[in-house]
Structures are given as structure tokens and as C-alpha cells.
Amino acid sequence: MRFILMAALMLAVSPLAALAQTVPSAPQQAETFDTSYQISTVASARIQRQFLDSIRWSVGTEARDDIRAAFSERPPLEVWQELVAADGLELGNVADALTAYWVLNWVTANARYNLKVDNAPIRRQMAAAMAADANFQSFNDLQKQDMAEGYILKFLVEHAALNDAMVRKDVGALGQLALAAATRFRQQMGVDLLSLVPGAEGLVPGRAAE
Numbered sequence: 001m002r003f004i005l006m007a008a009l010m011l012a013v014s015p016l017a018a019l020a021q022t023v024p025s026a027p028q029q030a031e032t033f034d035t036s037y038q039i040s041t042v043a044s045a046r047i048q049r050q051f052l053d054s055i056r057w058s059v060g061t062e063a064r065d066d067i068r069a070a071f072s073e074r075p076p077l078e079v080w081q082e083l084v085a086a087d088g089l090e091l092g093n094v095a096d097a098l099t100a101y102w103v104l105n106w107v108t109a110n111a112r113y114n115l116k117v118d119n120a121p122i123r124r125q126m127a128a129a130m131a132a133d134a135n136f137q138s139f140n141d142l143q144k145q146d147m148a149e150g151y152i153l154k155f156l157v158e159h160a161a162l163n164d165a166m167v168r169k170d171v172g173a174l175g176q177l178a179l180a181a182a183t184r185f186r187q188q189m190g191v192d193l194l195s196l197v198p199g200a201e202g203l204v205p206g207r208a209a210e
Contacts, residue, residue, distance in 0.1 A: 033131035035095040037144035044077060047146060051153045067157060080152045083159065087119040095130065097148035099123040101155050106203060108162055109181040109193040111174065117198045125202030 048071065056064040080100070081091050087103075089096040099122050107113060130136045139147070158177075165173035185191045197206035 033127050035127055035130050035144070036093045037141040037148070039092050040142065040145060043142055043145050044149060047149045048076065048153065051150065070160070076153060076156055077149070080156055089119060089123070091152075092148075094136075094144050094148045095123050095127040097151045097155075098126040101151040102126070102203065103198075104155055104159060104162070105181040105185060106193050106196065106198070108158070109178050109185070111178055113162075113166060121200055121202045122198065 052064050052068050052071075055067055077091055084096070084100045087100070089100055099119050102122060103117050103119060107115065107117065158181075162174075162177055164170075165177060182193050185193045193203075195205055196203040199206070
């Protein structure tokens, strides 16, 4: 598990995440913007191979093998769906994948492990960002799937690392994960997770959650 933790600390966020860097409000009309796509099992297998290759080159073969073994126990997409189903999120939708990833990183960075976050406003916020992004509007199903499932796989690795640290009550590891989450979003998206709070408009600037 220490290799999974290392991988989570070192994984980079896809440049495609730049579409959400402005952290817009969540206008009602965003709910009508369709960010769904048809899932291709062939594409899913390719995305998983590419993800494992990125682990190999950024962290090492042992980390890649550990994560590949975890993925082989149960299909990663099935695991993700089980983890986020209670939040109303589903496979086959880019906004859903982004929402889960943003919420996980916000919780990790702010150490709000027991706070129940309402995902619906944040999902509208993600959809609004994509609705306003001309590049995303040109995406076909495969490009949407690449984006969504890339975030899903990162979510699973980071969620595993966070869960492991919490079970072991490893304060040092939790601190490392918090720093990594905040740094990823600040450097790759220009977003300060520590200055945001979840609310009716999504993740917006405000005081730290109590």
C-alpha cells in the first residue's frame, strides 16, 4: 500500500482539467448540458493500460504492479460506481467523474473526512464549466471517455491511499495526501482548494468548513 500512497502523491492532473480552473458558479441551465457518452469496453481497457503505463514511468514498476493487481480483483469502473452511487453519480458521464474527483480532493486537502458534501451543486458547477468550454463541446464519445475514466482511475488510487491512511490513523500520511491534493489543484488548475467551501453554488470561495 505504500506504493499506492506514493503513486497518489505523484500523479499529475490531466491538462484537460484546465476547463474547470475558473471554478464557475452553477447556473440552472447547466443541468441541461449533456456530458454523457457511450461507454466502449475496448476504450476502457486502453485507458487502463495507459494509466498503468503512466504509473510505471512516474513512480515505478512495483507501484504499477500493485495497482494492476488491485484492478484485477474487481473491474475499476465497477468499484468506482459502487463508491459514488450514494452521491447520485454514474458511469458514462464526464461531469459525474469530475465531481467525484473534485470532492475527494477537497475533502483530502481540507481534512474534512466526516463532512457530508452535497455533490449536486458541484456537479452543476462542473457541467457549467464544460458548457462554457468550446474545446469540450467538440469532444466525441471517445474523447469524453478518455477524460472521464482518466479521472475515475486517479480517484480510485487516491481514495485507496486516503482510506488506508485513515484506517491506520497515520497522521503523517494524511498530511502528505492533503498537501499533495492542494498542490495538484494549485499547480495544475490554478485552484486553491483550501479557500473553497461546498455550498448551494458548488465549491466557492469562503471560510473553511466547520
